[in-house]
Amino acid sequence: MHPVRKQRLILVCFIVVFSTLAVGLVAYGLRGNINLFYPPAEIAAGKAPVGQQIRLGGMVVEGSVRRDPQSLRVEFDVTDYQATVTAVYTGILPDLFAEGEGVVASGMLDDKGVLQATEVLAKHDENYMPPEVAEALANAHEEATGS
Amino acid sequence: MIPEFGHFALILALGLALLLSIVPLLGSFRGDQKAMALAPSLAIGQFVFISIAFGCLVWSFITDDFSVALVANNSNSLMPSVLKFAATWGNHEGSMVMWILFLSAWTAAVAVFSTALPLVLLSRVLSVLGFVAVGFLLFSLLTSNPFERLLPGVPQDGADLNPLLQDPGMIIHPPLLYMGYVGFSVAFAFAIAALMGGRLDASWARWSRPWTNAAWAFLSVGIMLGSWWAYYELGWGGWWFWDPVENASFMPWLAGTALIHSLAVTEKRGLFRSWTVLLAIFAFSLSLLGTFLVRSGVLTSVHAFAADPARGVFILAFLGIVVGGSLTLYAFRAPAVQSRIGFEWVSRESLLLFNNVVFLVATLTVLFGTLFPLITDALQLGKYSVGPPYFNAVFLPLMALLIPFMGVGPTSRWKRDSGKRWLQELLAPAIAALVIGLVFPFVYGGEFNLWVMLAVILAGWLALAMLRDFAIRVRNASSLGAGLRRLPASYWGMQAAHLGFAMTVVGVVLVSQYAVERDLKMSPGDVEEVAGYRFAFNSLEPVQGPNYVADGANFTVSRDGKPVAVLQPQKRRYLASGQVMTEAAIDAGVFRDIFIAMGEPLEGGRAWAIRLHYKPFVRWIWAGAIAMALGGFLTLADRRYRRARQTAAAPAGGGLEAA
Numbered sequence A: 001m002h003p004v005r006k007q008r009l010i011l012v013c014f015i016v017v018f019s020t021l022a023v024g025l026v027a028y029g030l031r032g033n034i035n036l037f038y039p040p041a042e043i044a045a046g047k048a049p050v051g052q053q054i055r056l057g058g059m060v061v062e063g064s065v066r067r068d069p070q071s072l073r074v075e076f077d078v079t080d081y082q083a084t085v086t087a088v089y090t091g092i093l094p095d096l097f098a099e100g101e102g103v104v105a106s107g108m109l110d111d112k113g114v115l116q117a118t119e120v121l122a123k124h125d126e127n128y129m130p131p132e133v134a135e136a137l138a139n140a141h142e143e144a145t146g147s
Numbered sequence B: 001m002i003p004e005f006g007h008f009a010l011i012l013a014l015g016l017a018l019l020l021s022i023v024p025l026l027g028s029f030r031g032d033q034k035a036m037a038l039a040p041s042l043a044i045g046q047f048v049f050i051s052i053a054f055g056c057l058v059w060s061f062i063t064d065d066f067s068v069a070l071v072a073n074n075s076n077s078l079m080p081s082v083l084k085f086a087a088t089w090g091n092h093e094g095s096m097v098m099w100i101l102f103l104s105a106w107t108a109a110v111a112v113f114s115t116a117l118p119l120v121l122l123s124r125v126l127s128v129l130g131f132v133a134v135g136f137l138l139f140s141l142l143t144s145n146p147f148e149r150l151l152p153g154v155p156q157d158g159a160d161l162n163p164l165l166q167d168p169g170m171i172i173h174p175p176l177l178y179m180g181y182v183g184f185s186v187a188f189a190f191a192i193a194a195l196m197g198g199r200l201d202a203s204w205a206r207w208s209r210p211w212t213n214a215a216w217a218f219l220s221v222g223i224m225l226g227s228w229w230a231y232y233e234l235g236w237g238g239w240w241f242w243d244p245v246e247n248a249s250f251m252p253w254l255a256g257t258a259l260i261h262s263l264a265v266t267e268k269r270g271l272f273r274s275w276t277v278l279l280a281i282f283a284f285s286l287s288l289l290g291t292f293l294v295r296s297g298v299l300t301s302v303h304a305f306a307a308d309p310a311r312g313v314f315i316l317a318f319l320g321i322v323v324g325g326s327l328t329l330y331a332f333r334a335p336a337v338q339s340r341i342g343f344e345w346v347s348r349e350s351l352l353l354f355n356n357v358v359f360l361v362a363t364l365t366v367l368f369g370t371l372f373p374l375i376t377d378a379l380q381l382g383k384y385s386v387g388p389p390y391f392n393a394v395f396l397p398l399m400a401l402l403i404p405f406m407g408v409g410p411t412s413r414w415k416r417d418s419g420k421r422w423l424q425e426l427l428a429p430a431i432a433a434l435v436i437g438l439v440f441p442f443v444y445g446g447e448f449n450l451w452v453m454l455a456v457i458l459a460g461w462l463a464l465a466m467l468r469d470f471a472i473r474v475r476n477a478s479s480l481g482a483g484l485r486r487l488p489a490s491y492w493g494m495q496a497a498h499l500g501f502a503m504t505v506v507g508v509v510l511v512s513q514y515a516v517e518r519d520l521k522m523s524p525g526d527v528e529e530v531a532g533y534r535f536a537f538n539s540l541e542p543v544q545g546p547n548y549v550a551d552g553a554n555f556t557v558s559r560d561g562k563p564v565a566v567l568q569p570q571k572r573r574y575l576a577s578g579q580v581m582t583e584a585a586i587d588a589g590v591f592r593d594i595f596i597a598m599g600e601p602l603e604g605g606r607a608w609a610i611r612l613h614y615k616p617f618v619r620w621i622w623a624g625a626i627a628m629a630l631g632g633f634l635t636l637a638d639r640r641y642r643r644a645r646q647t648a649a650a651p652a653g654g655g656l657e658a659a
Helices: A003-030 A040-044 A131-145 B002-030 B033-062 B069-074 B081-087 B092-113 B119-143 B169-197 B202-233 B244-269 B273-295 B309-337 B348-378 B388-411 B419-445 B450-474 B480-486 B489-514 B618-637
Strands: A034-038 A053-060 A073-079 A084-090 A102-109 A115-122 B384-386 B516-522 B527-530 B533-544 B548-559 B562-567 B570-574 B580-583 B585-587 B592-602 B607-616
Touching: A003 B348, A003 B388, A034 A040, A040 A053, A040 A084, A040 A131, A053 A084, A053 A115, A053 A131, A073 A102, A084 A102, B002 B033, B002 B092, B002 B119, B033 B069, B033 B081, B033 B092, B033 B119, B069 B092, B081 B169, B092 B119, B092 B169, B092 B202, B092 B273, B119 B169, B119 B309, B169 B202, B169 B244, B169 B273, B169 B309, B202 B244, B202 B273, B202 B618, B244 B273, B244 B348, B273 B309, B273 B348, B348 B384, B348 B388, B388 B419, B388 B450, B388 B489, B419 B450, B419 B489, B450 B480, B450 B489, B489 B607, B489 B618, B516 B527, B527 B607, B533 B607, B548 B592, B548 B607, B562 B585, B562 B592, B570 B592, B580 B592, B592 B618
Parallel strands: A034 A053, A084 A115
Antiparallel strands: A034 B384, A053 A073, A053 A102, A073 A084, A102 A115, B516 B607, B527 B533, B533 B548, B548 B562, B548 B570, B570 B580, B585 B592, B592 B607
16 A cells, blocks of 8 residues: 555544544543533422432522531522522531522432532632522522513 | 833833734745844844833732722732732733733743744744734733723722632742743744745754743643642642633643644654644644633633623634634645655554544543533523533543553654564563552552552553663663763653653542542541541631631641641631631642641531541652653753754654654
């Protein structure tokens, strides 16, 4: 075979093998590893899947943080001022987690509609609000005022 | 007055950049020697004025000039001077000035060190860099002026720098990262200049290589520092989060890794020329994309300062011009620079091609995972997030696939090699690596662990194959010393970088498999045992810092009755912003780190949530990254880059010389 043609053949083989591999890996990686955001109103309406990784975002309800005296288990309510969903988390909460502030919790819904959170994220600084939360709140506000 | 001087200097720099991007380029096409000869002076002038602007900005921060809006929003008179200095780039506007400063520094460096380059090529390279500078200077002046004043109504004191950024890491991490980020613009400029001239030969690759290696090395240290900083500053004990902003810096690194390897083939064998050019364009485009992602506010992260849509649109438009323009040029010019040299399946070219494909696929999968949430959001398909499991699932297999071939690489020969020879030279290291890998999990961890076994086999194979190659290269010399002296600097650089990669692999896998992380509720007087270490919570006392107050805990860590360390983690509250910060306490070691961080007060402060971590081999991740960067810098010392003037354009045929 002509050396240049042979070189092209090598190149094409590499590309075919790798693009197949890459597509396979990406498909495998995406399966169950991406999670969708739901505001409390949609979860309360039963739109969120049970037993699948999701993210919940909204404001932590004032006075709703309840700690277990024996362990690091903590329960709190998340609201978008339309509906409220309870989240349970065991572990250390981020520094900026506070009542009346924005929060995003990811985990799975159990059959009682409680989010069993595996990760809790709070905003990065004073002025910052997670954009999903800001939007969910704005939507809820619009619906509530009918505008 | 000082801020106005700075502003004026920035505008003058824009003028010089405009001249630089037009005059020498036109001159190069019309054969006007005088116009081309202007390029180096313009490049240096641009650097001088941007340095003045940057100096003025630093001065405003150091002297607490709160009439400058940027200083008022990001500094505070209580901060130590070093942090005031670092606060200069701890914000959007200042970091853009630093971006431009480094761009002009790279440009001036090319002007100063490339006197051996043909004037036509040099003037085009500098013009392309000047064009990039025009884009960013316009961006800075039009959308994010760092010298904007707050007049009248100068605040008494500043709003303070985000406490997360109040750390010595802030002084070195962003500058080094930016040096790397921006450095790929030089490789890009060389590629575009070569496309313009249609002359993409080995000498072009030889000129471009040291710059690319330097940029890659800076980026490696920058990313490593970011990872290390996140580890000790965020209080989570994690060192890599696959956060979109981390990915933004990691993608140019991956593409850059492919680029430095394909440049090797282009220089040594004159192959892959169009491909190398495309990679150079790709790497720089990813740098710009990273800047866009971080600076436009489409991402939310501690790195994303700005949420101004105008800024995002500007960078996106600039990205479109750069990518669109260079790809159009590529489409017209690339066929003219195709090569007609062949190589066999079993050859170093094949192995390096394999490297390129793996790194490119890795870049694209990371790119996909980073952009996927943005795309689905823009198309209103829902707000998805792509987490670390995705990235681990696609990235780790690719890297594991790479290493078996990586071990063969240095020993392999250009053009044609034989599998029999590989087997003969490398069978011993392969068997040794297998034995070490099979034994290690039992000796270290006490039980079988598939991932640790695989990682140790792969890393051991890499290191031992390198050692074997080393032995092959010195065995024909009259003495060991003579053999060592004969090895070029680029070979030492390659050895260091590949060994660093092996170290990082060991670190990543061992820490993810053997780390012990316990979150516990503890009160003073409590004792806990984690991974054989005894953690005694001695006391809790208030601490007064310069611009914060803190709760400080005191722990004694001991093992088998012998004291190991006294650790004092803190929970700080910064006075100006009221923000709360976790200061972890870490006892670092070559083979393990002990990490204590305070969570939140429980029972009204009598008890605390405490994070106790035992992290074996975590330092190896960063040590490996440092070795990689060191390797990159070592290659710069290679003699052949300084001989560039004398050697002809023909590709060097020395098959034994390092790639």
